Amino acid sequence: MGHVFAAIALSNPRQPELSPINVDALADTGALMPCIPEHLALQ
Numbered sequence: 953m954g955h956v957f958a959a960i961a962l963s964n965p966r967q968p969e970l971s972p973i974n975v976d977a978l979a980d981t982g983a984l985m986p987c988i989p990e991h992l993a994l995q
Contacts, residue, residue, distance in 0.1 A: 956978070958976070958979055959976055962974075962975060962992065975992065
């Protein structure tokens with residue numbers, strides 16, 4: 953079994969003046985919901 957990564961852009965539709973952040977995400981096939989680390993959420 954290997955690792956699956958996805959390049960995604962995180963943006964805030966309620967605050968369009970904030971620039972999107974591009975990140976590489978590791979996909980977990982057993983996850984029920986996404987988890988965004990605090991250091992990304994603060995940006």
